[in-house]
Amino acid sequence: MTTRLPHKFGPYGGQFVPETLMPALDELEAAYVAARQDPAFQAELEGLLRTYVGRPTPLTHARRLSEHLGGAQIYLKREDLAHTGAHKINNALGQGLLVKRMGKRRIVAETGAGQHGVASATVAALLGLECVVYMGTVDIARQQPNVFRMRLLGAEVRPVDSGSQTLKDAINEAIRDWVTNVQTTHYLLGSALGPHPYPTMVRDFQSVIGREARAQVQAQAGQLPDLCIACVGGGSNAIGLFHPFLDDDGVELIGVEAGGAGVETGRHAARFGDPGRGRLGVIHGTRTFVLQTDDGQIADTHSVSAGLDYAAVGPEHAQLRDLERAYYTSATDQEALAALQLLCRTEGIIPALESAHAVAEAVKRAPQLRPDQVIVINVSGRGDKDLNTIIGELGEKA
């Protein structure tokens, strides 16, 4: 029962899974520790990130948005330009290469917005792996284009109609599949969530975002940013952006949760923003802040963005919040939709609804800053997948 990496983030994290999976987590951790020390693995990953994913993704100076808001200079980290249209590919590719190394042939994945499912299906095709993606039926209805993409890429999409029929239920089903087929199957978890080593491993694979952004902003703006802003569902794009800035004391880090219809309505996914229901708990293998009822049942969540519509937050975010190294706020559905439209019209960029939550926070913060100050927003994905939802929400106004 030795673990080779710290398996907790302060009081958060851990491995709260059935015994059947504990040896698989051990095996995964051992494989990951070996891989990250192996120059050949790192070279293969870096090569594919460059020639297949299209990294480094650009850092775009959003001049018209900055001017419109009348404060800080805003820079956009363009994960929307990564292959498959979101940051999810960074982690899927890293884990996919690890799966090959472990000699497994089959992956299962969960997906909410569909971006991680598409990234998993893509990597499975690239590496010749069998791929099954679990997706809630509510999410299937609102993310049809991604369902077709996954099937086109050769993955099997299995609808999940238990519970709230969204991301958490898809994770339940993916874990049930994994428990059943653990000897042959890897669970390609898509966020910095779940049992150790996933939160650490996913963070490491996503930290390429922050490493690039940190170098790019210094080259382009001549300084480190004053603020880094990212949306937080499970929190993988946020932790990927934040992590390389943790030692830069002057850089404020802000995570934006889904405020849904408004935190006061109870219809949201703001784990940190609702002290009544967002409490320390255990779900999907990890101890963290979880939206739950008084009786410890996991609460139903709401967000216009499927990718943020989840009751728990990655454990490292809970620790960063305790340490006051990162701050967490929320944006409502309406604020995100307004920010999405603003970014479309000022910069010609359609962000994912998830990423629009980060833009919404920048809309609030930029006017309070001076023009010589700098904000980096992680545009974690592109919004094409959300057109149906956006049309439904905005109708003629769009």
Added chain:
Amino acid sequence: MTRLANAFDRRPTFMPYYPLGFPTPALSVDVIEALARNGADLIEVGLPFSDPLADGPVIQRATQIALQQGLTVAKALQAVAELRARGVTTPLVLMGYFNPLLAYGLERLARKAAEAGADGFIVPDLPPEEAAEFEAAIAPLPQIRMVAPTTPDERLAAVLSEARGFVYMVSLTGVTGARTALAEGLAEFVGRVRAHTALPVCVGFGIGTPEQAQAVGALADGVIVGSACVRAIGESADPVRTAADFARAFKAALA
């Protein structure tokens, strides 16, 4: 602990699982009483959770109904007290996922569970690495440790070194639910487990018929039957009578 130890006086023991609150809180108490009075040597009393990731469809469905019926940890402990008040002396081990127990409060849980007459806990998402706080809080009640076919020998030694009560041996890699055939290599697996513990070894997951129970009973000290029990009783127009028939049939097969 005495009640729990006594359950293994005559082996193999019959250990059905049944969730409180299904199909209604009142009927579930009657069902558990009927199981106890008709041959169950130990009963795993299920507590519902919104996200039962180790359970197959039958128990998922039953426990979702229990949740809709408003079954909470507090009400479950009242139900255990009610069973004791009715004179049920069969060991009752509470089986539920960790978060509702954590939300209820571990110190309060320990006190109320002991007062109610519960005999231990099975928490499928709380492996030994994470269990120290829970096991300290609920002592002297035991947490029953689980082992799986994937558990390697060196890990068996670590998991079982501090095990108490009995060992819950998950017969297969998968979720709960009856299967048409027993898992392969069961005898070898029981042997591997016995090499690391003197506690009774009880086998669960995938056992659905009296014939399967008999085969497992020839190897193990206890036979755990969950989904088949829940399904039979759930489909019945007379759940209490079905529970009695179910328990008698399995007990006879193990006699």
